[in-house]
Amino acid sequence: xxxxxxxxxxxxxxxxxxxxxxxxxxxxxxxxxxxxxxxxxxxxxxxxxxxxxxxxxxxxxxxxxxxxxxxxxxxxxxxxxxxxxxxxxxxxxxxxxxxxxxxxxxxxxxxxxxxxxxxxxxxxxxxxxxxxxxxxxxxxxxxxxxxxxxxxxxxxxxxxxxxxxxxxxxxxxxxxxxxxxxxxxxxxxxxxxxxxxxxxxxxxxxxxxxxxxxxxxxxxxxxxxxxxxxxxxxxxxxxxxxxxxxxxxxxxxxxxxxxxxxxxxxxxxxxxxxxxxxxxxxxxxxxxxxxxxxxxxxxxxxxxxxxxxxxxxxxxxxxxxxxxxxxxxxxxxxxxxxxxxxxxxxxxxxxxxxxxxxxxxxxxxxxxxxxxxxxxxxxxxxxxxxxxxxxxxxxxxxxxxxxxxxxxxxxxxxxxxxxxxxxxxxxxxxx
Amino acid sequence: xxxxxxxxxxxxxxxxxxxxxxxxxxxxxxxxxxxxxxxxxxxxxxxxxxxxxxxxxxxxxxxxxxxxxxxxxxxxxxxxxxxxxxxxxxxxxxxxxxxxxxxxxxxxxxxxxxxxxxxxxxxxxxxxxxxxxxxxxxxxxxxxxxxxxxxxxxxxxxxxxxxxxxxxxxxxxxxxxxxxxxxxxxxxxxxxxxxxxxxxxxxxxxxxxxxxxxxxxxxxxxxxxxxxxxxxxxxxxxxxxxxxxxxxxxxxxxxxxxxxxxxxxxxxxxxxxxxxxxxxxxxxxxxxxxxxxxxxxxxxxxxxxxxxxxxxxxxxxxxxxxxxxxxxxxxxxxxxxxxxxxxxxxxxxxxxxxxxxxxxxxxxxxxxxxxxxxxxxxxx
Ligand SMILES: Cc1cc2nc3c(=O)[nH]c(=O)nc-3n(C[C@H](O)[C@H](O)[C@H](O)COP(=O)(O)OP(=O)(O)OC[C@H]3O[C@@H](n4cnc5c(N)ncnc54)[C@H](O)[C@@H]3O)c2cc1C
Ligand SMILES: Cc1cc2nc3c(=O)[nH]c(=O)nc-3n(C[C@H](O)[C@H](O)[C@H](O)COP(=O)(O)OP(=O)(O)OC[C@H]3O[C@@H](n4cnc5c(N)ncnc54)[C@H](O)[C@@H]3O)c2cc1C
Numbered sequence: 001x002x003x004x005x006x007x008x009x010x011x012x013x014x015x016x017x018x019x020x021x022x023x024x025x026x027x028x029x030x031x032x033x034x035x036x037x038x039x040x041x042x043x044x045x046x047x048x049x050x051x052x053x054x055x056x057x058x059x060x061x062x063x064x065x066x067x068x069x070x071x072x073x074x075x076x077x078x079x080x081x082x083x084x085x086x087x088x089x090x091x092x093x094x095x096x097x098x099x100x101x102x103x104x105x106x107x108x109x110x111x112x113x114x115x116x117x118x119x120x121x122x123x124x125x126x127x128x129x130x131x132x133x134x135x136x137x138x139x140x141x142x143x144x145x146x147x148x149x150x151x152x153x154x155x156x157x158x159x160x161x162x163x164x165x166x167x168x169x170x171x172x173x174x175x176x177x178x179x180x181x182x183x184x185x186x187x188x189x190x191x192x193x194x195x196x197x198x199x200x201x202x203x204x205x206x207x208x209x210x211x212x213x214x215x216x217x218x219x220x221x222x223x224x225x226x227x228x229x230x231x232x233x234x235x236x237x238x239x240x241x242x243x244x245x246x247x248x249x250x251x252x253x254x255x256x257x258x259x260x261x262x263x264x265x266x267x268x269x270x271x272x273x274x275x276x277x278x279x280x281x282x283x284x285x286x287x288x289x290x291x292x293x294x295x296x297x298x299x300x301x302x303x304x305x306x307x308x309x310x311x312x313x314x315x316x317x318x319x320x321x322x323x324x325x326x327x328x329x330x331x332x333x334x335x336x337x338x339x340x341x342x343x344x345x346x347x348x349x350x351x352x353x354x355x356x357x358x359x360x361x362x363x364x365x366x367x368x369x370x371x372x373x374x375x376x377x378x379x380x381x382x383x384x385x386x387x388x389x390x391x392x393x394x395x396x397x398x399x400x401x402x403x404x405x406x407x408x409x410x411x412x413x414x415x416x417x418x419x420x421x422x423x424x425x426x427x428x429x430x431x
Numbered sequence: 432x433x434x435x436x437x438x439x440x441x442x443x444x445x446x447x448x449x450x451x452x453x454x455x456x457x458x459x460x461x462x463x464x465x466x467x468x469x470x471x472x473x474x475x476x477x478x479x480x481x482x483x484x485x486x487x488x489x490x491x492x493x494x495x496x497x498x499x500x501x502x503x504x505x506x507x508x509x510x511x512x513x514x515x516x517x518x519x520x521x522x523x524x525x526x527x528x529x530x531x532x533x534x535x536x537x538x539x540x541x542x543x544x545x546x547x548x549x550x551x552x553x554x555x556x557x558x559x560x561x562x563x564x565x566x567x568x569x570x571x572x573x574x575x576x577x578x579x580x581x582x583x584x585x586x587x588x589x590x591x592x593x594x595x596x597x598x599x600x601x602x603x604x605x606x607x608x609x610x611x612x613x614x615x616x617x618x619x620x621x622x623x624x625x626x627x628x629x630x631x632x633x634x635x636x637x638x639x640x641x642x643x644x645x646x647x648x649x650x651x652x653x654x655x656x657x658x659x660x661x662x663x664x665x666x667x668x669x670x671x672x673x674x675x676x677x678x679x680x681x682x683x684x685x686x687x688x689x690x691x692x693x694x695x696x697x698x699x700x701x702x703x704x705x706x707x708x709x710x711x712x713x714x715x716x717x718x719x720x721x722x723x724x725x726x727x728x729x730x731x732x733x734x735x736x737x738x739x740x741x742x743x744x745x746x747x748x749x750x751x752x753x754x755x756x757x758x759x760x761x762x763x764x765x766x767x768x769x770x771x772x773x774x775x776x777x778x779x780x781x782x783x784x785x786x787x788x789x790x791x792x793x794x795x796x797x798x799x800x801x802x803x804x805x806x807x808x809x810x811x
Contacts, residue, residue: 372469375468375471375580376511382731407730410729413693416649417716
């Protein structure tokens with residue numbers, strides 16, 4: 001059971017991925033009271049999510065050990081869903097709700113995969129690339145299964161390597177970006193030996209698997225379940241029998257909570273200053289929400305945010321140079337894996353775009369904005385509140401999403417009522 | 432470019448849409464202008480309860496008239512309007528409120544509205560998830576629920592089929608003397624202008640006093656068959672109608688999707704769209720008191736909306752005395768979804784010189800001029 005210390009936290013971190021862990025550790029080094037909250041039971045975020053049978057990487061382990069050593073309060077299995085007033089967050093777990101008081105806040109809410117609708121994408125066994133990896137970590141049997149990995153972004157290669165190592169037969173990797181843009185991207189990495197090393201390792205692991213560029217999924221087929229996928233390069237198509245399609249179109253930042261807190265957003269990312277502080281004083285942001293940049297950038301940004309939140313400005317400054325290098329990488333990542341316009345044409349009139357409310361592509365076409373489409377078709381009105389279809393329609397129709405409203409995650413009615421008790425109670429657990 | 436119409440309606444909410452439909456069906460050349468999309472104002476925020484109320488004889492007449500118009504229209508409504516004749520149950524918590532059940536039963540009954548008085552057992556039988564030890568209730572089977580944004584769109588599409596011209600994404604800066612001025616400098620001319628701009632109506636017509644009354648709603652995930660009727664506490668009558676203080680009331684609605692829409696709150700002087708956590712919590716606590724099962728339900732979204740309130744709690748339907756070209760169709764407070772159809776009829780009757788089916792005097796805007804020197808009425 002979670003509860004905050006009676007006086008609340010000097011620094012509270014939302015999200016226990018690399019960025020959040022780094023922030024919490026750095027902030028806690030000077031003996032202040034630090035808490036970290038995540039909706040997963042264990043720390044690690046997307047990349048360091050612990051698998052059932054294997055040990056986590058050394059990096060992950062050392063950051064997790066530091067959290068313990070620095071006595072950071074870890075609030076696992078809790079999602080933050082609201083900020084009733086500045087300095088107070090509400091969080092909920094499956095059987096509890098908490099009122100979390102903070103002096104300084106670090107938002108390290110990470111990213112999720114982007115899905116784009118194509119005929120058949122809602123068939124069972126069509127899964128996000130990172131999603132399939134997570135399922136295998138949770139013991140989904142993959143040995144001997146035939147998998148097509150498709151979409152865009154460096155995640156595809158990481159996932160393919162992981163699945164292969166676990167006995168999957170990877171039939172093809174389809175990257176929508178062109179060979180030329182990838183080459184430019186690779187060249188831009190020449191200044192980053194670590195990235196090149198990772199690349200070499202990956203390509204060794206992936207040896208022998210056909211890697212197609214300028215290639216994407218046109219349709220998934222199957223009666224009750226996935227049986228085959230059609231891939232295309234625009235001019236040529238090919239249909240491949242398979243058991244799984246692991247398909248994701250790079251990442252979308254989780255910025256709903258930052259928006260709710262009033263953080264300035266530009267081009268879809270949270271705007272921060274040198275010290276990772278947002279326009280809301282005392283609220284910092286690190287990791288994917290400030291720009292998709294991978295684990296190294298997340299770690300540096302997290303450290304800077306944690307140090308700055310603990311007012312260790314000089315130490316934070318020492319990391320600026322390192323961060324700049326990773327940011328360059330993030331920028332070239334963004335350029336390289338830009339979605340090609342052909343992907344806007346994949347959905348047929350009857351392809352479902354919003355899975356929560358079963359809204360088809362043709363139903364959305366008459367509308368000129370997310371809000372009008374939403375009001376008229378119920379697109380994005382279901383439990384996921386547009387987390388999936390919002391990112392798709394942003395690309396398909398160029399719609400920008402509306403404002404965030406509480407709860408940013410679904411929350412029990414009784415948890416929303418807890419707001420009322422804040423003023424009457426100590427900042428402690430309310431049950 | 433100057434375009435001339437018989438009538439220009441400012442506002443494509445459900446009231447403007449209903450007026451456009453009615454007037455164009457009577458053969459008039461109608462244009463509608465809205466700065467957003469159809470039904471994006473209060474219409475997008477409202478609960479969509481089609482309900483007969485009896486605060487006053489005049490309110491009752493318009494609501495009953497409108498409720499029957501919706502009933503007649505129901506077979507033409509497309510699926511996405513989600514019209515469902517769920518009926519209303521007014522829930523009585525104690526004997527005092529049962530007295531109100533009986534008063535209401537007699538009042539509705541005498542005026543031809545079917546009603547059924549429920550004792551504690553009867554109430555529990557119809558809505559098993561209400562808490563124990565309630566006194567009873569009054570069931571009004573003719574009441575219904577619908578999904579307002581699609582209702583407005585349906586009416587607007589019918590208007591367009593009768594020739595109405597819709598101008599969306601255009602903001603009006605000035606109206607009067609048969610002229611509508613848009614932000615982009617364009618002027619549109621018409622014999623008549625209808626101000627159906629909801630809570631913004633007062634910005635366009637000087638001397639028109641419309642107050643914003645904020646409300647909160649919460650929607651849950653899907654819980655099929657948990658709730659069957661729209662339920663309102665009878666304490667509603669006491670709290671919702673106090674003009675001065677913030678109030679909350681138990682008011683829940685079953686959606687066709689199995690979702691439950693939880694209301695409601697009323698606040699004056701709150702101009703911001705943001706959720707007010709204090710009042711939201713009070714509202715939900717009230718709902719939990721009546722239906723403990725709501726507590727564990729997953730709430731997926733909260734939102735707010737503004738009702739356009741007049742001082743005497745009746746809408747403004749008719750000519751504006753200061754300008755012979757100007758007509759009003761606004762001020763429906765929390766009842767404009769229901770009252771839209773009746774409003775459109777009596778407005779069109781006045782404009783075309785037809786005989787209205789209900790007395791229209793109580794809704795005439797001229798009453799505002801007369802009562803300007805009078806004080807705000809005491810709480811009824
Ligand atoms: C599905 C998926 C799989 C990935 N797999 C790989 C991989 O194999 N290899 C690789 O190099 N990169 C992978 N990435 C990219 C990798 O996640 C990032 O580069 C890196 O983890 C970013 O770290 P972060 O701390 O910014 O975010 P994350 O690791 O995403 O951590 C954010 C954490 O915050 C939590 N959170 C968010 N909002 C709330 C809230 N309101 N309340 C409570 N908790 C909240 C999230 O659940 C999450 O645990 C993957 C990304 C995704 C989306
Ligand atoms: C929380 C809540 C619950 C409710 N529940 C119910 C219920 O259960 N049953 C019921 O019957 N009623 C209910 N109502 C009331 C109902 O929603 C309103 O009375 C009704 O929607 C009013 O419709 P309207 O067309 O007058 O206004 P709106 O829908 O607000 O339309 C006005 C339109 O005018 C446009 N506009 C304004 N100014 C300009 C300008 N200068 N230029 C161009 N366009 C302009 C706006 O963009 C808007 O689209 C509820 C209201 C709220 C807030």
